[in-house]
Amino acid sequence: MTDNHHSASAHITPYLTLATVLVVLLALTFVTIEITSFDLKAWNVTLALLVACVKGYLVLSYFMHLKYENLLIKILVGMVIVLFALIIIITYIDYLFR
Amino acid sequence: MEHQAKAHLLEHRDDEASKLGMWLFIFTEILLFGGLFLVYAVYRAMYHTQFHEASLELNVIFGAVNTIVLLVSSMAVAMALTALQENKVKLSRQLIWLTILCAFIFLVNKYFEWGGKFEHDIYPGSELLKKLEHGHILYFGLYFAMTGLHALHVTVGMIILIVVERRIKAGKVHAGKFVFLENAALYWHLVDLIWIFLFPLLYLIT
Amino acid sequence: MRAEVQEFYRGTYLENTGRYRGIWAWLTSTDHKRIGLMYLYAIAAFFIVGVIIGLLMRIELISPGKTIVEPQTYNGFFTVHGIIMIFMVVIPGLSATFGNFCLPIMIGARDVAFPRLNLFSFYLFLFGSFLAILSQFLRHGPPDTGWSFYAPYSTTTGTNVIMATTAAFILGFSSILTGLNFIVTVHRMRAPGMTFFRMPLFPWALYATAWIQLLATPVVGITLLMIIAERLFNIGFFNPELGGDPVLYQHLFWIYSHPAVYIMILPAMGVITEIIPTFCQRKVYGYKAIALSSVAIAAVGYLVWGHHMYTSGMSGKSLWLFSFLTFVVAVPSAIKVFNWLATMYKGSIDMKPPFLFALFFIFLFTIGGLTGLVLGALATNIQVHDTSFVVAHFHYIIFGGMGFAAFAAVHYWFPKMYGRMYNIKQATIASIIMFIGFNLLYFPQFIIGIEGMPRRYYDYFPEFQPAQIISTIGGFVLTAGLILMFYNLIRSARKGEKAPANPWNGTTLEWQIPSPPPLENFEEIPHIEEKPYSFK
Numbered sequence: 056m057t058d059n060h061h062s063a064s065a066h067i068t069p070y071l072t073l074a075t076v077l078v079v080l081l082a083l084t085f086v087t088i089e090i091t092s093f094d095l096k097a098w099n100v101t102l103a104l105l106v107a108c109v110k111g112y113l114v115l116s117y118f119m120h121l122k123y124e125n126l127l128i129k130i131l132v133g134m135v136i137v138l139f140a141l142i143i144i145i146t147y148i149d150y151l152f153r
Numbered sequence: 154m155e156h157q158a159k160a161h162l163l164e165h166r167d168d169e170a171s172k173l174g175m176w177l178f179i180f181t182e183i184l185l186f187g188g189l190f191l192v193y194a195v196y197r198a199m200y201h202t203q204f205h206e207a208s209l210e211l212n213v214i215f216g217a218v219n220t221i222v223l224l225v226s227s228m229a230v231a232m233a234l235t236a237l238q239e240n241k242v243k244l245s246r247q248l249i250w251l252t253i254l255c256a257f258i259f260l261v262n263k264y265f266e267w268g269g270k271f272e273h274d275i276y277p278g279s280e281l282l283k284k285l286e287h288g289h290i291l292y293f294g295l296y297f298a299m300t301g302l303h304a305l306h307v308t309v310g311m312i313i314l315i316v317v318e319r320r321i322k323a324g325k326v327h328a329g330k331f332v333f334l335e336n337a338a339l340y341w342h343l344v345d346l347i348w349i350f351l352f353p354l355l356y357l358i359t
Numbered sequence: 360m361r362a363e364v365q366e367f368y369r370g371t372y373l374e375n376t377g378r379y380r381g382i383w384a385w386l387t388s389t390d391h392k393r394i395g396l397m398y399l400y401a402i403a404a405f406f407i408v409g410v411i412i413g414l415l416m417r418i419e420l421i422s423p424g425k426t427i428v429e430p431q432t433y434n435g436f437f438t439v440h441g442i443i444m445i446f447m448v449v450i451p452g453l454s455a456t457f458g459n460f461c462l463p464i465m466i467g468a469r470d471v472a473f474p475r476l477n478l479f480s481f482y483l484f485l486f487g488s489f490l491a492i493l494s495q496f497l498r499h500g501p502p503d504t505g506w507s508f509y510a511p512y513s514t515t516t517g518t519n520v521i522m523a524t525t526a527a528f529i530l531g532f533s534s535i536l537t538g539l540n541f542i543v544t545v546h547r548m549r550a551p552g553m554t555f556f557r558m559p560l561f562p563w564a565l566y567a568t569a570w571i572q573l574l575a576t577p578v579v580g581i582t583l584l585m586i587i588a589e590r591l592f593n594i595g596f597f598n599p600e601l602g603g604d605p606v607l608y609q610h611l612f613w614i615y616s617h618p619a620v621y622i623m624i625l626p627a628m629g630v631i632t633e634i635i636p637t638f639c640q641r642k643v644y645g646y647k648a649i650a651l652s653s654v655a656i657a658a659v660g661y662l663v664w665g666h667h668m669y670t671s672g673m674s675g676k677s678l679w680l681f682s683f684l685t686f687v688v689a690v691p692s693a694i695k696v697f698n699w700l701a702t703m704y705k706g707s708i709d710m711k712p713p714f715l716f717a718l719f720f721i722f723l724f725t726i727g728g729l730t731g732l733v734l735g736a737l738a739t740n741i742q743v744h745d746t747s748f749v750v751a752h753f754h755y756i757i758f759g760g761m762g763f764a765a766f767a768a769v770h771y772w773f774p775k776m777y778g779r780m781y782n783i784k785q786a787t788i789a790s791i792i793m794f795i796g797f798n799l800l801y802f803p804q805f806i807i808g809i810e811g812m813p814r815r816y817y818d819y820f821p822e823f824q825p826a827q828i829i830s831t832i833g834g835f836v837l838t839a840g841l842i843l844m845f846y847n848l849i850r851s852a853r854k855g856e857k858a859p860a861n862p863w864n865g866t867t868l869e870w871q872i873p874s875p876p877p878l879e880n881f882e883e884i885p886h887i888e889e890k891p892y893s894f895k
Binding site: 169173174184186191195199277 | 469472473535539540542543546547548573574575576577578580581582584585588592593594595596601602603604607610611614
């Protein structure tokens with residue numbers, strides 16, 4: 056019968072992993088600043104958001120430990136993101152087609 | 154399938170439940186900020202050029218520094234958790250103080266940023282704003298609303314981290330019972346996550 | 360407490376074993392059963408206030424022009440009636456009351472996942488309600504915007520909008536925390552052997568509802584803050600003079616408020632799904648369909664909000680999409696109605712008050728649901744938008760639906776909560792009087808709505824008066840039934856005949872423990888071997 060406390064075998068994220076993720080995040084921050092300094096029309100916001108999503112994914116997976124959590128929480132996070140996206144998309148269907 | 158501990162109500166402790174509860178709370182925060190992001194999305198699409206013009210008022214260096222500060226702080230609190238799980242209590246507490254310091258730097262930056270805006274008569278309802286275009290007015294409204302709500306969360310996060318640090322010092326949070334730090338860290342990462350999106354959307358509009 | 364009452368309560372959750380006595384023993388209790396009852400009493404009290412305001416409105420509407428109050432007062436009436444009924448009665452509604460009382464017991468747990476958070480939710484509920492009431496009496500006058508606070512009127516009117524929206528924000532937070540608590544409870548605290556598909560259907564309904572409470576409410580939270588920001592800082596999001604769009608407010612508002620109606624109705628459907636098998640002594644027809652349809656309603660319900668906005672000037676594509684999705688979301692509800700009827704077929708029916716209320720529910724909810732299709736279809740909506748037709752529709756669903764389900768729930772779980780039985784005959788008579796009064800009150804409003812009677816209007820053309828008179832009479836008939844019901848229940852809670860642990864021969868876990876339950880529900884946590892609703 057599990058005790059539901061954290062056992063000693065609970066995953067501990069190594070310092071090196073966390074530091075590496077930080078370096079990647081900082082690099083991506085500079086990438087974002089660079090790509091938004093040219094005028095690429097509609098691509099600017101798309102690319103900037105895409106990079107932000109990658110950064111977000113890294114924060115979720117490694118800093119927030121989502122990569123090592125049970126499947127339930129991963130599914131729920133996905134569900135919430137989908138819900139939020141749908142709300143924006145459906146609202147856009149009003150504004151873009153007026 | 155989890156088994157219910159037969160322990161008495163008062164002795165019942167379920168760390169997975171606490172963590173699940175924290176994730177659920179994070180979902181509510183995502184939807185809360187989500188409403189503001191929706192407003193932003195609509196008005197940026199409507200007033201694209203004016204959003205760009207207005208965003209030139211913002212200092213990208215300030216924004217980038219704040220981004221870096223928050224990313225570092227996120228790593229710091231994640232490392233603090235690792236340290237505590239490895240029973241390195243002193244290191245853990247130092248890393249939490251580093252996180253709190255970063256939070257403080259963020260807020261100081263914010264204070265100067267906003268102060269600069271107020272000095273230039275840029276704030277919702279100001280005389281200057283009335284003379285600007287619709288897109289500019291909405292951009293600044295969103296700027297203050299979004300960074301304001303975010304800064305409020307940074308402040309709350311700071312307070313939570315201070316409480317956690319004190320509890321670690323008192324031995325109430327330790328290697329065998331660290332869910333409180335875990336949850337505080339999750340909250341802090343959320344604050345970072347929101348800024349990751351705020352930065353390009355407010356500061357880097359081409 | 361008197362000695363005999365103390366004796367009756369010994370060993371149960373109603374016995375005061377802690378440091379506190381009297382009302383403090385309740386206000387500081389983290390026991391889900393006491394919290395559930397405190398919510399019940401508070402909500403019943405707010406309901407009575409809301410009914411009184413409703414009756415005042417009906418008196419005003421009995422003749423065109425001024426009858427008893429000025430137009431501004433009338434605007435305040437329908438606003439506060441909505442705020443109380445929606446935010447303080449039907450949204451906390453069945454989740455906070457019977458959800459709190461029954462959920463842990465029905466899944467074999469001793470309490471919810473976070474009992475102190477549960478009590479905190481209740482305090483937030485009280486505080487928010489207090490602010491809502493305060494908004495009626497402060498300097499600038501009660502809000503006159505309607506409970507929906509549409510911009511730009513809500514951002515410009517002089518009345519106490521900030522206080523009312525703050526109240527709604529706090530009430531929303533209470534709802535969010537209850538939802539959070541229930542989700543974790545269902546995931547982590549089911550008894551050994553109780554898989555998701557061995558869980559009874561009221562917990563399923565509460566689980567689906569909890570997700571809506573959790574994810575939808577923050578959106579209205581931020582929207583209300585935006586209204587406050589408009590009023591205080593002139594932020595411009597909804598102000599056309601500054602570039603904003605009032606329709607965006609409507610989007611944001613309904614993104615919550617449509618899922619909110621599922622917060623109201625899903626637990627109600629869960630209650631009906633518990634009552635029908637018990638009083639037919641047959642297992643539920645289509646258990647999985649009912650469980651999954653609750654989830655489907657919750658999910659699709661997030662995507663239909665625009666059907667409140669067909670006349671607002673949205674794009675054609677939007678109109679099409681929302682109408683289509685609205686018809687889709689009606690399907691899982693219809694599935695439930697079919698399954699309830701199928702459960703009754705060839706069952707051994709016992710027409711006790713809970714079952715009678717459940718039958719009334721099915722009838723009234725069906726009318727409400729079908730008229731919802733009239734509203735959901737684009738062409739017909741244009742005719743009836745913002746008329747009494749809408750008012751009748753939502754009262755059939757919310758009051759006829761959730762309200763009658765709430766009455767059913769009280770009459771079902773009353774013996775469990777108090778260990779006493781009420782007067783069956785009085786309950787039956789009360790329910791019939793209420794059913795008749797209800798239909799007299801609301802059905803005429805469908806008719807004059809189609810004929811053009813606007814909603815939220817103080818005055819009207821004389822040809823609508825006959826229907827308005829019938830409606831007002833119906834309101835008083837309904838109230839007579841309510842008074843009889845309340846009298847019966849309140850008297851029986853103290854003096855009713857002692858009730859056995861399982862007066863209805865139910866199969867779910869709450870009927871396997873004593874009435875009233877002991878403090879920690881179970882001597883020993885049961886091990887679940889079979890599916891629910893196994894009638895022998």
